[in-house]
Amino acid sequence: MKIAVLIKQVPGSESALPLNDKQTWVDESSVTYVMNPPDNFALEEALLIQEKVDDVEVVVVSMGPARVQKVIREGLAKGADRGIHLEENEEVETDPLSIAKKFSDVLKEENFDLIFSGLQSDDTGMGQTGVLIGEILGMSTATLAIETKLEKDQIKIKRELESGWFQWVTLPFPASISIQSGLNTPRYPSLKGIMGAKKKEIKSVLQELNTDQSQNIDNIFVPQTSKQTEIIETDADAAVDRIIEILKSEIKVF
Amino acid sequence: MDILVVLEDSQGSLHRLSKEAIVGAQQLGGSIAALAIGDNASEISNVLSSYDISEIITVEDELVSTYNADGYTEVVKQVIEKESPKIIVAGHTYQTRDFMPRVSAHLNIPFIPDIVSLSDKGFVKQVLNAKLNATISSNREQIILSFQSAAFNEENIQSGSCSSRYFDVILDASMIRSTSEKPFQESLGDVDLESAELLVSIGRGIEKEENIPLAFDLAEVLGAEVSASRPVVDSGWVDSFRQVGSSGCNVAPKLYFSLGISGAIQHVVGMKGAKNILAINKDKDAPIFEIADYAVIGDILEIIPKLIESLKNQ
Numbered sequence A: 001m002k003i004a005v006l007i008k009q010v011p012g013s014e015s016a017l018p019l020n021d022k023q024t025w026v027d028e029s030s031v032t033y034v035m036n037p038p039d040n041f042a043l044e045e046a047l048l049i050q051e052k053v054d055d056v057e058v059v060v061v062s063m064g065p066a067r068v069q070k071v072i073r074e075g076l077a078k079g080a081d082r083g084i085h086l087e088e089n090e091e092v093e094t095d096p097l098s099i100a101k102k103f104s105d106v107l108k109e110e111n112f113d114l115i116f117s118g119l120q121s122d123d124t125g126m127g128q129t130g131v132l133i134g135e136i137l138g139m140s141t142a143t144l145a146i147e148t149k150l151e152k153d154q155i156k157i158k159r160e161l162e163s164g165w166f167q168w169v170t171l172p173f174p175a176s177i178s179i180q181s182g183l184n185t186p187r188y189p190s191l192k193g194i195m196g197a198k199k200k201e202i203k204s205v206l207q208e209l210n211t212d213q214s215q216n217i218d219n220i221f222v223p224q225t226s227k228q229t230e231i232i233e234t235d236a237d238a239a240v241d242r243i244i245e246i247l248k249s250e251i252k253v254f
Numbered sequence B: 001m002d003i004l005v006v007l008e009d010s011q012g013s014l015h016r017l018s019k020e021a022i023v024g025a026q027q028l029g030g031s032i033a034a035l036a037i038g039d040n041a042s043e044i045s046n047v048l049s050s051y052d053i054s055e056i057i058t059v060e061d062e063l064v065s066t067y068n069a070d071g072y073t074e075v076v077k078q079v080i081e082k083e084s085p086k087i088i089v090a091g092h093t094y095q096t097r098d099f100m101p102r103v104s105a106h107l108n109i110p111f112i113p114d115i116v117s118l119s120d121k122g123f124v125k126q127v128l129n130a131k132l133n134a135t136i137s138s139n140r141e142q143i144i145l146s147f148q149s150a151a152f153n154e155e156n157i158q159s160g161s162c163s164s165r166y167f168d169v170i171l172d173a174s175m176i177r178s179t180s181e182k183p184f185q186e187s188l189g190d191v192d193l194e195s196a197e198l199l200v201s202i203g204r205g206i207e208k209e210e211n212i213p214l215a216f217d218l219a220e221v222l223g224a225e226v227s228a229s230r231p232v233v234d235s236g237w238v239d240s241f242r243q244v245g246s247s248g249c250n251v252a253p254k255l256y257f258s259l260g261i262s263g264a265i266q267h268v269v270g271m272k273g274a275k276n277i278l279a280i281n282k283d284k285d286a287p288i289f290e291i292a293d294y295a296v297i298g299d300i301l302e303i304i305p306k307l308i309e310s311l312k313n314q
């Protein structure tokens, strides 16, 4: 069985996010990148299947500039067998349909039984790429899996619905499934894994510049707030005094 | 028609976000049709009869009596193909997340999701963990949009009248590839967060499991309950019934004391009804501060122990 895991490299939640000169995206040179958190859970789920079942190949796939090789290596160090890099040299694609078409072109030949993706990327948050790819490739698709059970020629997943509701859905192979965070505990790479990853293959497929985006990010900006907020920015002791005053005289909790 | 609003059946009634989506559609302007699918389609269309939209289209077929992604995709696809709306809108719900990308892929129509507002240049969406907003536009003739919770206020719905009609779909069982079982609810914990007056809520800023007792100690001196953001639950540091947000509980306490929570929309939808929001975060640009009444910029690991000390001495 072959499983692809789509892992995106995104700015970490504590990264600085200065805008670029054109104000169309952040200035990449001052960003610290991490693996998109839900993708990390998706990868772990694939690795757990690989441990349980014979003959499972796990392939990590990422699209982006050279920097994304870092998350591919991280996936290989955790135990994935090989990597595919859809390499972008010019602009980073943000249009989901264009992204999905590029992935589908590269993944078509591979005939994956399963594609796992994260339910949403932390940077653009489109929440659709895994489903788009699955549909373009004629696979069955599902979103928001928080548990998976492999069966013969099919996979059963527990889907998260709103407000504490859930649902089991059974999908025939091949299937593309987006993974919700929290369904497992992602491992850290071992030292042996990190050493071994250096020898694993990463196939690079150069992507052509696309000039026909179906949707485009024209500019980004800092949101304005409308609420009256009291900002308390002082040393810890003064903050504690003010908090106690607020609790006592303004919110009146005691 | 110019705009097709795809409605959502929330256990027999119209989903709140569907109402908001109608308001969004009214603000976009043009002739609006709303699509109701499934066993409750006629009840739902009754709710809409006093709204200012052109018409309600209902689809009833046993293959889509209740929601399933493949069936819904096919229905929405056939309606779009037949009626050629320029804009297809829906609330950004879990159900929309599930089937709208399929419609987008099948019809090659871009899906711009989770929009927070309209601007004259395009559609505004949060990006980069809600720290920045992006304006998105499309040069296509047809687009699909979904609106974030509270992007529009349902009270602003314009009333009027509308007609309704059935739409015949052609469905057969082979179109439904996956089998969906009945939704169920998981047992809740014994603590009732939804009626708690005071909540101390922990986010990933607590950093590690060893620091969790700090929050429980603070809650104890305040007489508060402890709640948490999703990553804290995902890490197994607190029980899942304590999770606040779109996939956890909705709380509305007198005080929501947020410790190291960034303020992602999926968290905020579960707590923005709190009467007072007091947030500590070391990042002055954290989105939680946009909805906080009191924004303490600082390190929780430094402030909380001192706060507990002082409260004990009161």
Ligand SMILES: Cc1cc2nc3c(=O)[nH]c(=O)nc-3n(C[C@H](O)[C@H](O)[C@H](O)COP(=O)(O)OP(=O)(O)OC[C@H]3O[C@@H](n4cnc5c(N)ncnc54)[C@H](O)[C@@H]3O)c2cc1C
Binding pocket: A013, A119, A120, B129, B202, B203, B204, B205, B206, B207, B228, B229, B230, B231, B232, B243, B244, B245, B246, B247, B248, B259, B260, B261, B262, B263, B264, B265, B266, B267, B270, B280, B281, B282, B283, B286, B298, B299, B300, B301
């Ligand atoms: C479909 C879907 C459903 C979801 N459902 C939910 C849900 O129900 N509930 C939920 O909470 N989330 C949910 N999420 C996840 C949500 O998008 C966010 O990822 C999550 O809320 C972030 O949690 P956090 O704020 O604790 O962590 P982070 O975003 O990592 O933020 C941590 C914050 O702590 C601050 N910090 C770090 N160290 C310190 C310190 N020492 N002192 C002070 N501050 C510090 C940082 O500045 C940062 O702002 C869902 C996501 C999706 C896509």
Ligand SMILES: Nc1ncnc2c1ncn2[C@@H]1O[C@H](COP(=O)(O)O)[C@@H](O)[C@H]1O
Binding pocket: A006, A007, A008, A009, A036, A038, A039, A061, A062, A063, A064, A096, A099, A116, A117, A118, A119, A120, A121, A122, A124, A125, A126, A127, A128, A129, A130
């Ligand atoms: N450039 C990319 N490289 C690798 N995976 C991606 C990329 N873009 C999207 N994905 C995958 O698709 C998921 C959903 O992304 P999105 O639709 O952008 O929210 C992510 O969690 C990844 O698993």
